[in-house]
Amino acid sequence: MLAEKALELVRELERSIDGSLPPYNEDRVRQVLEEMRVLYEQNQKDVSATVAGESGLFSGVQVRHAALERNKRCLLAYLYNRIEQIKKMRWEFGSVLPTEVKYNLCEQEMQWFGRYNKLLANYMMSIGGSGGLDLTQDMKPPKTLYVEVRCLANHGEFETQDGNVIVLKKNSQHFLLRSECEHLIRQGILEHIVH
C-alpha cells in the first residue's frame, strides 16, 4: 500500500514514547523520499498526457497526490516529534547530552540542539537583572536555602560559591546550597534527603 514506509517511521516514534529517542532512521527517510519522487514523476507524466488530450487519468493523479500529501505529513511529523523530544532533553539532561544519546541524533538535529542551547542561554542572560536568571532551576518551589544530599556516584571535586572545595565521593553526605546542587540532583549524581 502507498505511504506504508512513512507510516513505519511514525510507528517507530510511537513505540519509543517513554522518553528515549530511537536512532534517526536515515535509510527509511530516503526510501520515503524515493517513493515520493516516483509518485511525483508519474503524476507529471499523466498531467502532460491529459494536457495532450488523453482523458480519464484524473483519478490516478488524485490517488497519487493524496499519497504524496500523506508521505509529507508522516515525514514532517517524524521530524517534528523528534525535535520536540530533543527540546525536552535540553531541560532534563542539561546543556550537554550523554554520548549514547548523541549517537541517535542526525547532524542537523545536533545543529538544532546547539542553536536551541544558545538561544535559551541568551534569553536566560537577558532576563532577571544583571546576572540573568536560570530558568532550569527551581522547577519546584524551594522551601529551604540549604539541602542535605547524598552522593550516588563519584563525581570528583566541587567548588562551592564561598570558595570551599569538597569532594563528592559515593555515599558521602553534604549540606549544600540548594541552588548549587539542584542540577546535580536532576542529573542523578546527588540524592536529596528529606527527613
Next chain:
Amino acid sequence: MTMKASENYFDIDDILASNERIPCRVELPIYRLGYLDSSHESEHLLPGTKIEFPYWLGRAVCSRRRHIVRVDLPKQYREGYREILSADATVVDLHKLGPYYYSFGTKLLHFEHVASADIAKSMVKTFQTRFRKIMDSSQNAYNEDTSKLTEKLDEAERSLFRSGQFGLHDFQRWETRKTEKLTTSNMVRNHQKRKRNVMDSNVD
C-alpha cells in the same frame, strides 16, 4: 492526548487513526495503480473492484465533488455492532474493534453516510456508559498491574485512564509529603537504567 477536538497535523495518534482501513468500491477507472489491489493481477483498478483503502486515501477520493470510489462502513460501526454496544458497552473489547474506535469513528462522519447520525449517537452513548467504569478503575488501582484493566480500552480511553492514574499518584505523593523532594529527572533515570542493562548484559 487523543481527545483533542481539532486535528493536529503532527499528532502521532491522529496519523495512526487515519490509517484505519475502510472498504471501498471503485466507481471510476484508476489507471496504472492496479498494484494497490494485491488480489488482482490487472494493471488498472476497474470500476466495481472492491478494495480496502486507508482513511486518508478514501477521504481524498470520495467527497461531495469527487466520486472516484464509493465508501462503505467498516463492520465495527455497522448496525450489528452498534446493537452490541447499546446492549452493554462495558464488556466490549474496544481495543480489538479500534484501537482508535472513537477518533476513527469521528472521522467516518465526514463521509455523510446515511447512518452517520446513528453512529455519532452510538459513540456518545458508548463513551458515557464506559466512562464511569474507567474513572472508577483508574482512581482505585494504586501500585498494581493495570494491564488487565486497560486491555479492553480504546486509545482515547487509555489516555483518560493514564490521566486518572497520574492524578491519583500525584495526590498520594502530596499526602505523604513527597512533593518537596528533589528528584532525578525522568529522562536521566531511564537513560541510566538502559545503560545499566547494557553493562549487565556485557558482563554475562
